[in-house]
Structures are given as C-alpha cells and as structure tokens.
Amino acid sequence: MTREQFPQNALSPEDRAELVAQLTACVAPARVLTDDDALQTWGRDWTRFHDPAPLAIVFPKAVEQVQAVVRFAREHTVGLVPSGGRTGLSAGAVAVRGEIVVSFDHMNTISDFNAVDRTVVCGPGVVTEQLQQFAEDQGLYYPVDFASSGSSHVGGNIATNAGGIKVIRYGMTRDWVAGLKVVTGTGELLEFNKGLLKNNTGYDLQQLFIGGEGTLGFIVEATMRLTRPPRDLTVLLLGVPEMDDVMKVLDTFQNSIDLTAFEFFSEKALAKVVEHAGVQRPFETETAFYAMLEFECLNESIADQAMQLFEQCVENGWVIDGVMSQNQAQLANLWRCREDISETISRWTPYKNDISVVVSKVPAFLTEIDTVVSREYPDFEIIWFGHIGDGNLHLNILKPETLPREEFLSRCNKVSRWVFEIVQQYGGSVSAEHGVGLLKKDYLTYTRSIAEIELMKGVKKVFDPDGVMNPGKIFDL
Ligand SMILES: O=C(O)CC[C@@H](O)C(=O)O
Numbered sequence: 360m361t362r363e364q365f366p367q368n369a370l371s372p373e374d375r376a377e378l379v380a381q382l383t384a385c386v387a388p389a390r391v392l393t394d395d396d397a398l399q400t401w402g403r404d405w406t407r408f409h410d411p412a413p414l415a416i417v418f419p420k421a422v423e424q425v426q427a428v429v430r431f432a433r434e435h436t437v438g439l440v441p442s443g444g445r446t447g448l449s450a451g452a453v454a455v456r457g458e459i460v461v462s463f464d465h466m467n468t469i470s471d472f473n474a475v476d477r478t479v480v481c482g483p484g485v486v487t488e489q490l491q492q493f494a495e496d497q498g499l500y501y502p503v504d505f506a507s508s509g510s511s512h513v514g515g516n517i518a519t520n521a522g523g524i525k526v527i528r529y530g531m532t533r534d535w536v537a538g539l540k541v542v543t544g545t546g547e548l549l550e551f552n553k554g555l556l557k558n559n560t561g562y563d564l565q566q567l568f569i570g571g572e573g574t575l576g577f578i579v580e581a582t583m584r585l586t587r588p589p590r591d592l593t594v595l596l597l598g599v600p601e602m603d604d605v606m607k608v609l610d611t612f613q614n615s616i617d618l619t620a621f622e623f624f625s626e627k628a629l630a631k632v633v634e635h636a637g638v639q640r641p642f643e644t645e646t647a648f649y650a651m652l653e654f655e656c657l658n659e660s661i662a663d664q665a666m667q668l669f670e671q672c673v674e675n676g677w678v679i680d681g682v683m684s685q686n687q688a689q690l691a692n693l694w695r696c697r698e699d700i701s702e703t704i705s706r707w708t709p710y711k712n713d714i715s716v717v718v719s720k721v722p723a724f725l726t727e728i729d730t731v732v733s734r735e736y737p738d739f740e741i742i743w744f745g746h747i748g749d750g751n752l753h754l755n756i757l758k759p760e761t762l763p764r765e766e767f768l769s770r771c772n773k774v775s776r777w778v779f780e781i782v783q784q785y786g787g788s789v790s791a792e793h794g795v796g797l798l799k800k801d802y803l804t805y806t807r808s809i810a811e812i813e814l815m816k817g818v819k820k821v822f823d824p825d826g827v828m829n830p831g832k833i834f835d836l
C-alpha cells in the first residue's frame with residue numbers, strides 16, 4: 360500500500376465513521392455530508408466512466424477551513440478532490456478512492472471591483488455566468504464563455520484553464536487571471552501577482568496553478584480581469600460540403616475581419632440538436648459541415664464586407680448556403696446550433712476526444728483522423744464539432760444503447776492509441792481544453808515528453824509533498 364493509494368474505502372464502517380467525526384470537528388462550522396446522494400452528486404463531474412466513492416463532502420466557507428481540511432488530509436493520509444460546478448469532461452473532479460471532496464459551492468462571493476484596473480475578486484465557487492453578469496452590470500465584459508457557463512465555477516475554470524467559444528479573440532482563462540490565492544498541499548496560503556499587469560520578479564508560480572487541476576493546491580480566491588464589451592455581435596452560419604473548405608473559409612474571413620469566434624460542426628451534430636433539443640435548422644440545405652463565424656458588425660461597411668466574403672466563398676464552391684443573424688434573438692438561436700451539441704449528445708455516454716494541432720495543419724490532420732475512426736468504428740456514430748479556428752476539434756463517439764459501458768470504453772481506448780499517434784505525429788495535444796484528469800492520463804506521453812512529466816512530478820512534490828491534492832489526476836506518482 361503506497362501513500363498515493365489512500366485506502367479510505369477499505370476502512371471498516373466504524374473507522375470511516377470515526378474519521379468523518381474527526382473531520383467534522385476539524386472543519387467546523389463547515390458542513391460535512393456523507394449520505395449516499397451527496398457522495399454520488401459531489402463525487403463526480405460530467406464524465407460517466409467512473410463510479411464515485413468519496414469518504415465525505417466538505418463545504419468550506421472560508422480559507423482557514425480549506426487549510427484545516429488540507430492539514431487533516433496530511434495527518435490522516437486522505438486524498439482531497441476539489442469540486443466546482445462539476446462540468447468537467449476529463450474526470451478531474453471525480454473521487455474514486457475514498458477521498459474527501461472539497462466543494463467550493465459556499466465560497467461564491469464577488470467583491471472588490473476596481474473600475475480603473477478593470478479587475479474583480481471572485482471566490483472559487485462563483486459561477487461563470489455570475490461573473491459575466493457582474494461584468495455586464497458594470498458596463499464591462501468577461502469573455503471566457505462556453506455552454507456550461509451557467510454551472511461551471513471560476514475556480515474550476517482556472518484549475519482547468521477553460522477555453523470555450525471565444526478563444527480565437529480573447530484567449531483562454533489564463534489570460535484573464537490577474538492574481539490568485541491558493542492553499543497548497545502543505546496547507547500554506549500563497550498569494551500570487553496581486554492584480555499586477557507587469558511583474559517580472561522571477562518564476563511565475565501562478566501559472567502552475569492555472570491548468571494544474573488542483574494537483575498542486577486549491578484556488579481559494581481569484582482576481583479576474585474584465586474588458587470592454589463587444590458591440591453588435593453578428594453570426595454568419597455557412598453550409599460547407601467539404602471539410603477542407605472550412606479552413607479556406609476561415610482564411611478568407613480572417614484576413615479581412617476580426618473574428619470573435621470561428622466554430623464548426625457536422626450535419627450529424629446539427630441533426631441531433633434539431634431532433635432532440637428543439638433547435639431550428641438554420642436553413643433548408645443540408646451540408647456535411649457548417650462553419651460558424653462571429654464578429655462585431657460595427658457599421659454597414661463591415662456588413663457589406665461580410666456579404667462580399669460570403670459570395671466569394673460561394674463562387675469558389677466552398678459554401679453553398681448561409682444565413683446571417685439580424686438581431687440578438689437570431690444570434691442566440693444560431694449559437695444554440697453549436698452550443699447545445701455537447702449536452703444533447705450526453706445521453707449516448709459519448710467517448711470524448713478533445714484534440715488540437717496548429718491551425719495550418721487542421722485539414723490534413725482531420726482527414727487522417729477521420730479515416731482511422733471511420734474505419735475502426737463502422738458501427739458507431741461519430742460526431743465532429745469544435746473550435747476549429749483554434750485548431751481544436753471535439754471528436755465524440757456515441758455509445759450504441761445496447762453495448763455495455765466497459766466494452767464500449769475498451770474499444771474506444773484501443774482506437775484512441777491510433778488517434779493519439781496521429782496527434783503526436785502532428786505535434787498536437789491530446790487534451791486541448793478539457794484537461795487530463797483520470798481520463799487522459801494514460802495518453803499524456805503522446806503530447807508531453809517523459810522528461811517534462813518527470814519535472815511536473817517534481818513540481819508536485821514541492822507544493823504537495825504528501826500527494827494529498829487531487830491524487831491520481833494528470834499522472835500517477
Ligand atoms: O462535449 C464535448 O466534447 C465538448 C464540450 C465543449 O468543450 C464544447 O466545446 O462544446
């Protein structure tokens with residue numbers, strides 16, 4: 360038995376009860392739950408390939424309580440799993456072996472807005488939409504956005520460096536973090552960067568915690584940047600018969616107009632949201648793929664330019680139909696075609712790949728991967744969509760209803776190796792924005808070298824010498 364294995368689920372019921380009683384006393388007055396419903400709810404994220412088995416769920420309200428939980432975990436050799444909005448897709452917030460789940464649901468206040476610096480301080484449990492709304496109320500904008508922004512937490516977004524649909528213009532969550540307070544695996548509270556725009560004073564430790572998946576420490580406060588809101592956002596949705604041509608459309612528009620989004624999805628993806636989410640088909644013509652662009656339509660001349668570019672794409676045979684939003688309601692409806700895909704297909708327990716390459720390599724990369732998956736999964740439905748303007752593709756394989764979960768998973772895992780060999784050849788990433796968690800850790804070497812992984816393990820030991828912080832995520836020690 361190694362320290363990393365944290366065998367709390369092997370304890371006798373009496374010993375578990377005793378441990379929970381000690382935990383409750385230690386974190387008081389924070390709430391502690393151990394009923395089965397709570398363990399199942401807070402013990403997992405949106406992934407469905409692991410059975411949650413946490414010891415207990417703790418709801419700290421203050422930094423000192425988070426520190427108390429960490430000290431308790433060290434003393435009793437229990438793992439800790441951080442839990443935000445639980446919308447993760449790589450099992451980064453799943454507790455599978457008797458860990459204590461630390462839920463940030465009660466640390467959700469927004470404070471200290473500074474209009475000059477355009478910064479605001481958030482508890483880790485602030486919901487993304489709450490921050491977006493706060494920014495809007497101040498006449499500003501928080502630009503990191505995705506379908507799960509109504510549930511996901513700022514702390515989780517930072518811990519996974521969440522991306523979403525506006526990365527092409529605004530970057531990832533990392534770009535919006537001005538300062539962080541974290542509790543490390545020793546229980547120490549560290550404060551990074553303090554909102555500074557310029558701070559060249561050695562290693563930028565804050566960056567290690569952004570995308571660190573809670574393996575070095577837990578985020579207990581974040582200072583977030585805001586910006587000016589975009590004006591007159593307009594969406595153009597285009598029917599593109601050939602995948603290769605999607606990138607030609609991107610080139611054509613990007614050279615003339617600053618885009619706030621460039622997304623794509625397949626007809627199979629659209630058909631699902633039309634049938635199951637009640638989304639209206641954008642136009643009659645069905646094409647194998649759709650490109651979705653968004654831009655600020657600040658004046659008539661930008662609108663005219665967009666129309667000219669659209670016609671140019673039609674003349675070149677890349678696009679055969681399209682629609683441009685004329686108002687906010689149409690904009691929102693068109694976005695649903697893209698944003699509703701992930702939730703709609705979740706009923707088929709999809710096996711997810713979230714892969715990326717540099718934008719110039721997307722067409723060749725996509726063709727190679729599609730050849731492999733079409734050959735290997737003749738009996739499975741394959742759904743393509745994603746942030747193609749960032750080189751980030753979401754490849755979802757849907758589980759046939761009657762196929763047992765384990766069998767489906769093992770077939771997908773086998774094919775994943777071939778997919779990831781292609782990712783490696785192209786110098787791509789096996790997880791562009793969803794993180795590694797439990798789901799992708801066996802594939803880390805396709806993107807990160809052995810030397811890098813060893814260095815990451817070394818960094819983990821510095822901040823979390825006993826390995827209590829989100830054990831078994833990203834890599835095993
Ligand atoms: O479900 C997926 O594979 C992707 C989810 C999310 O990253 C999206 O882009 O909609």
Ligand SMILES: [Zn+2]
Binds near residue numbers: 523745746753792
């Ligand atoms: Zn995505």
